[in-house]
Amino acid sequence: MSSSNKIALSIIIGAFLIAVALYFGLKQGLKKNQYVANQNTKPLTTPTIVTPTPEKLTPTSKPSPTPSPTPEIVWTKEDILNALHEKTGIDKDKINFGISKKIDKGDKILLRGGVSEKGAMGGALFFAVVDKDGVKVTFAGNGVPLCSEVEPYGYPLSWADYCIDENGNTVKRSTP
Numbered sequence: 001m002s003s004s005n006k007i008a009l010s011i012i013i014g015a016f017l018i019a020v021a022l023y024f025g026l027k028q029g030l031k032k033n034q035y036v037a038n039q040n041t042k043p044l045t046t047p048t049i050v051t052p053t054p055e056k057l058t059p060t061s062k063p064s065p066t067p068s069p070t071p072e073i074v075w076t077k078e079d080i081l082n083a084l085h086e087k088t089g090i091d092k093d094k095i096n097f098g099i100s101k102k103i104d105k106g107d108k109i110l111l112r113g114g115v116s117e118k119g120a121m122g123g124a125l126f127f128a129v130v131d132k133d134g135v136k137v138t139f140a141g142n143g144v145p146l147c148s149e150v151e152p153y154g155y156p157l158s159w160a161d162y163c164i165d166e167n168g169n170t171v172k173r174s175t176p
Contacts, residue, residue, distance in 0.1 A: 073109055079135040083128060084115050087137040094118045097126070105154065107131060112159050115140060127160070129153045144170055 080099075081092045088095075094117050101112040108131040116123025126140040127150065139149040139160075147163035150173070157173055165171050 073107075073130055073132070075109075075130050075135050079130075080128070083135040083137040084126065084140065087126070087140045088115060088124070090115075090117045096123070101159070103156070108153075110153065110155055112155075127153070127155055147171065147173075 080097065081095055084090065084095050084097055085092045095115060096118050097113055097115040099111050099113040101110075103110040108129055111126075111128040111130065113126055113128075114123050115126050124140050124142050126137050127145070128135055128137045130136075138153055139145040144162050144164055145160050147165050150160050150163050161173055162170050163173055
């Protein structure tokens with residue numbers, strides 16, 4: 001084998017080894033950020049906050065309290081599919097959906113989107129709330145939602161300005 005062939009072969013093998021190392025390194029990094037898709041969506045690993053502590057405290061000094069971080073609200077496509085399946089009854093493998101609006105309220109995220117069954121004509125609007133308990137689709141349909149499906153969650157009036165109350169009356173929603 002000639003010298004130039006050996007160099008070319010070494011470069012190819014080196015590139016392959018680097019690609020394999022990057023693949024497994026990135027794959028391992030993604031595993032650390034994946035979450036279990038269930039009703040109580042919890043991280044597989046809990047982030048740890050390390051606060052340096054002084055070696056010796058003098059009697060007049062107090063350690064300052066470390067503020068606890070606001071937990072990040074995270075959901076997966078699977079969580080949305082499960083919630084849409086629960087609300088609509090469409091098989092998870094036949095659900096088409098898209099999210100058109102997302103509002104972060106700090107302790108929850110409000111979602112508005114569309115859902116349909118693969119191969120079906122048309123579809124429906126859906127509203128969902130994502131919080132520490134997971135994803136819950138509160139409304140899926142084409143008509144006026146029930147007040148109980150929109151009022152408790154604080155969806156904007158621009159999403160649904162009317163709702164149907166417990167007596168079957170259509171009522172104008174007030175500011176959430």
